[in-house]
Amino acid sequence: MVDDPPPSDEAERFARAEALFVRAMERPEAEREAFVHDACGDDDLLATEVARLLGATGDADPFGGVMPTAPTPPPVTRTANAYDPGESVGPYTIEKILGRGGFGEVYLAQQSEPIERRVAVKVVRSGLDGDDVLERFERERRTLALMEHPGIARVFDAGIASGGRPYVVMEYIDGLPIDEYCDGLSMPIERRVELIAGIARALHHAHQRGVIHRDIKPSNVLVTEIDGEPTPKLIDFGIAKATEDTGVAMHTVTAAGATVGTPQYMSPEQASGLELDTRSDVYSMAALAFRLLAGDSPIPASELRAVSVHEALRRLSSLEPPRASDRAGQLKPEQAMRIGLEPPKLRTRLRGDLDWILAKAMAREPERRYEAASDFARDLERHLANEPVEAGPPSLTYRVTRFAARNRAVVIAGTLTATALVLGLAGTTAGFVQAEAALDIAQEERDLARAALEETERQQRLTSEINRFFSADVFSAADPFEDPDPDRSVIDALERALAKLDGRFDDEPLIEAEIRNSAGGILDSLGRTEEAHDQIREAIKLFASHGSEDPVRIALSRVKLGSILGKQGRYEEAASMIRAAVDVLESEVGADSENFYRGTNELVYTLIDLGQLDEAETTNGVLLDAADAGALTDQTLVYTAYANAGSIAYKRKNAIDAEPWFRRSYELCLETHGPSHPSTINMLSSLAVVVQRNGDPEASLKMHADAVAGATAALGRDHPYTQTIRNNQGLALSALGRYEDAQEVFSELLLLRTESFGEDHPDTLVSMILVANNLARLERFEEAEEIGLRGHRLFMQTVGPDHFGTQRARDALVSIYTRWNRPEDAARWRPPEDAPSSSRP
């Protein structure tokens, strides 16, 4: 090798700048400027240079877009070219290879008879048998030849080449894949919609002749320009079908890698391997439209990349695609600019019509989709003409049902978020017990509401007012004519309705108080603690101002408020508020009342959170004594008290003592509710955590597996509750060093949660962080970093820098970079000791 020349002046200055840069990076951000200033003395040039370098550390990879450094695709086994230039396939002379995939190869070839022209010859992978192959190909060719449409590449011929490989001869299209074409020109939305409608019309032409495409994706729609007008053409029509008929089953082709990167456009029924009809093409067509309008495919390739093809297909078959506008809102500005709009504007542009049209065309059940590709085209054309589209917003009933379903999921998920965070990242079981009890309290509240309804007419009226508020005010705001975005988040609707509350119940503060109290409960379960806090505080004020003040009602609301304060980390305030409320309950309804015990239970949680374990133990003793004395008629309170005792021991790092408590709790749950009740499963899962800590990993994993099986059987695989139990299983696997197994669990959960709650839900984000952490353990650092940063960004957007979730995300990044041996990056994410909140981007 050639020796390096002696360092030049410039090189020396470069080296000095680097040395200072490295040392500055080791310091907290706030100190760097001063450090550089001191270290450079009067060398202003150097100081400026280092300062600028430091300033650039947060920049995006300067040439990241130039040369994408995305993980290179895994090497795909290639078969050698079957044909070299000059060779013949049937009567066609090969010019060169155009492309290659699991199906075989596509060549550019020259035809000389009967006419001279260039054609594309697709030679299907060998491995076919049977004598009727040619006949079937000929039949297929005749069908395909029926299609005469400017939007469809013509199929000229088919045959069997020497060597037994079937080939299909098609019109040669000298064009670009539609996504590249549109993005390359930053083509505006309207023009894209026109193109899509045109392709859908072409597709309809084929459908009318009984031909299903089966593999619609950007690279199968090529755009050429004819007289300066973009002209899209569908290629590869019916090829998948033809090959399947000849014995190369679709899944075989897929497994061989033919459709790497394309499952994103596959309909759910196709991913499931079910019978297909034309509506499967409608789905794929819409998925393609989604890619062109929202800037990314409905399910990003990155989410499918890490998993096996088989697993990817399984997931695709069970996913509901996201809303186009939501996906567009998540684009990076430079991605959205390919469509010529900034992400927020693009998002707004897609809201309403285009969202609805795509949602209808991509409905999971084929019968909910457009009947025909032409209907899809017509709706797109209506949109362009500003006429009302056939695809409307989901009906009110549908929305209310969805609200109920989603709210239930969110209520449970919301409370369990704490579980995952607490247990997963801090390592305590307190969250479990809370989540568990929250479920039962919710149940109890529903029972109470029902009882109240029967109790008095006043109560009836109260309830109906509240119901009216939630059904009419919250949901009517979602009227399609009043608001183009019917499927808005529950929170938005609730907040808007609450804003209109002022003055409406001036004569009946009690009703307003109940509404605010319930709204506070919902907001709390949705994770909006600040808003929940305000609503309940307001409710308490109203309860208190009401003539016939009801101290018990106020005390119960204070207990709730206290628990919210606890979630805000204001444990001291929470404890004293709940303590006072419990005192009121004790004097008003007696120390043997259910409400007193419930308040006491809440106090125990808060004290556990506060770390005042001695007082927690004493307080919980009240519950345990009552349980022993048979004074607790409600068994849920009994096993909760056991679990509290277990949590306290666990918090004292005494897992040995904790285990029998959790075991008792679990057994009582089992006895009270049976094996498939969420509480039972939850307790089993908690017990598994403790057992693992006590050094019995096998028993623990068995319990985790049982809990997962139970939850899956009782609630279904997709239920948020099941997801949490699985999450715990993943954590156990990870704790035992079985990172690969844990990875499978975590990434599947991430996908499920993204699907059921959206990407920015706290549960999804928790999963993201867990995936990132685990990837780092697997030394898949680049992915870990990417996901970790995304999780952090979304946490910042949704809950702000001070939320413990955001902090966990930062911790995760620190840990990722530390494992990655990038201490300077780790340092950047470590919270500065002197500043209360981070100033990280």
Next chain:
Amino acid sequence: MADTESQLTGFLKRAAAGDSEAREQAFATAYDELHRLANIAMRTERHDHTLQATALVNEAAIRLLGQNTEWANRRHFFGIAANAMRRILVDHARARNAEKRGGGMKRIELSGHVAPRMNVDLDAVLTLDDLLTKLETLDKRKSRVVELRYFAGLEETQIADVLGVSRSTVSKDWAFTRAWLSVRLGELEATDG
């Protein structure tokens, strides 16, 4: 193919030992194969996914060295192929610019679409190439780090392996060089417009 394979392995071994003639031979082999693959990628009227430059390097490694060759063999190859890929892209960008100046080409002639196909911004390639040439005179190793990262798509551990340094060195080099590139790029943009 088997001949090329063993021949190239031989060149790579000798190049690694400091034989500059062998390095030239290995570079030529890598360049030819990458060029061929890039041409397919550029001209392919349809293909299942856009071939990235880094994917091409990977592909070339598989084609030239065989599917199952060890990383120990491949890393020498990557060391050379990253540089070859850079050359190809730079040559291509220059050719395109010359064509532009000569032919008065407007927005969407097909040959102009090589870049989107390759996922590469050719103007930026030229800028990057200039900055890397500069960087080579200042700190050769850092320019190699960037080359391997951008043109061969290698991860830090792999880069460390190719260059025979520790991963933390690569990490530090990359963190600094990234900032350096960003600052220089900012300067260029400021003077350009």
